[in-house]
Amino acid sequence: MNIVIIGAARSGTNMLRDLLCKLDDFATWPCDEINYIWRYGQKKIEHDQFTQDDADEKKKDYINKQFDWVRKKYGVNNVIEKTCANSLRVDFVDEIVPNAKYIFLFRDPLDVVASAELRWKAQLDLKYLMAKARFIPTADIPYYGSKYLLNRLNKMFNKEKRLSYWGPKYNGFEKDAKNMSAIEISAKQWLESVEASAKSFKKMSNDQYISIDYNTFVSHPSLELARILKFLGCSHDKKILEEISANVSNKSVGKGYRTIKKKEIDLVKDIVGEKYSKLQSEFL
Numbered sequence: 001m002n003i004v005i006i007g008a009a010r011s012g013t014n015m016l017r018d019l020l021c022k023l024d025d026f027a028t029w030p031c032d033e034i035n036y037i038w039r040y041g042q043k044k045i046e047h048d049q050f051t052q053d054d055a056d057e058k059k060k061d062y063i064n065k066q067f068d069w070v071r072k073k074y075g076v077n078n079v080i081e082k083t084c085a086n087s088l089r090v091d092f093v094d095e096i097v098p099n100a101k102y103i104f105l106f107r108d109p110l111d112v113v114a115s116a117e118l119r120w121k122a123q124l125d126l127k128y129l130m131a132k133a134r135f136i137p138t139a140d141i142p143y144y145g146s147k148y149l150l151n152r153l154n155k156m157f158n159k160e161k162r163l164s165y166w167g168p169k170y171n172g173f174e175k176d177a178k179n180m181s182a183i184e185i186s187a188k189q190w191l192e193s194v195e196a197s198a199k200s201f202k203k204m205s206n207d208q209y210i211s212i213d214y215n216t217f218v219s220h221p222s223l224e225l226a227r228i229l230k231f232l233g234c235s236h237d238k239k240i241l242e243e244i245s246a247n248v249s250n251k252s253v254g255k256g257y258r259t260i261k262k263k264e265i266d267l268v269k270d271i272v273g274e275k276y277s278k279l280q281s282e283f284l
Contacts, residue, residue: 002067003232005082006090006201007105007184008193009167010115012214013082015248016105019225020080022244023236029066031131033083036144037066038093040120043140047087047169057094063096066135071183078234087193091201100208101232104201106279107214109272110192110256110265116186118161118246168193186269194279201283211283215253221245246269 005019007013020026035048041060070079086093094100096119136144162182165173170192177185200208210231217224222241229236257265 001078001101001232002025002088003078003080003103004093004097004100005080005103006087006197006209007082007084007107008087008112008190008197009084010119011084011105011107011114012217013084013105015109016103016212016217017080017082019221019230019244019248023234024228024241025076025234026078026080026254027070027076028080029135030081031135033132034066034081034135035085036132036136037063037085038083038086038089038096040137040140043143046145047088049088049169049171050092052088052091052095059185060096062137063256067097068095078232079280084193086169088168090197091203094200094204102201102204102209103228104197104209104211104283105214105217106194106197106211106251106276106283108256108267109187110258110260110278111214111252111254112190113183113186113268114256114259115252116167116189117182120166120182120186170196183260184267184271187268192271194275198282200280212279213284215250216284218248218250218253221248270275 003026005013005016010239014032017028020029038050039045039048041056041059042050067079067081071077090102133141165177165190167186170189173185173189173192176188180188210228212224212228222238222245225241225245226236226238229241256268259269
């Protein structure tokens with residue numbers, strides 16, 4: 001089974017993937033995410049918001065072979081994927097990977113923005129970079145390498161000392177990234193991501209996806225894991241779920257409200273509106 005975790009950047013997708021991969025018969029790629037693989041054949045498209053029409057047979061064949069690589073390498077039946085940019089293109093993913101099961105994970109945008117702002121301004125992590133670079137299609141390495149170097153150079157001269165791009169690129173991202181602060185663009189990324197995801201999931205049958213609220217998950221991780229595994233049709237042991245989730249913390253809940261300045265909180269709220277509460281009412 002192919003399992004795709006869908007969530008805006010900094011919504012807990014890494015945490016959820018890592019927890020599931022502690023269970024027998026689950027595995028993923030040995031890197032943070034595989035956006036380069038999903039972008040196969042579309043490297044020069046500046047955004048990540050692909051559609052069903054972009055999913056030709058060549059892309060399907062290449063990407064599904066990557067899922068099979070994980071399955072064979074680790075000897076598992078269940079492969080988990082969590083590339084955050086997929087939140088913008090669920091229809092594309094569903095066309096590429098038939099019969100996948102989806103976990104829609106969403107989080108309070110104020111907490112997302114507090115975390116995302118740090119990533120926009122983060123220092124170079126060479127180990128992280130090299131792990132992801134392993135899964136760049138060979139012919140695309142020169143293109144992405146030059147883009148990455150330029151992004152790092154731009155950070156040196158930016159008044160906020162932030163990257164010129166980071167995270168999921170919605171259609172129109174490039175223009176917004178030039179004109180918005182890290183706080184504002186992070187809020188816009190969250191909004192575009194969850195809106196696109198919600199639109200796609202509303203068209204799916206209920207047996208194809210499950211929705212999870214980050215705050216609920218980190219407060220009751222073993223119970224939420226059990227709910228996910230039941231949805232996936234996988235057996236589980238309550239004691240094992242409690243053991244693997246023992247270090248999950250809810251200390252990050254409300255962090256945005258504590259660390260972001262009042263003026264910036266108002267900016268975020270102006271961008272995201274009541275979308276978070278709407279997601280809760282529609283999907284939980």
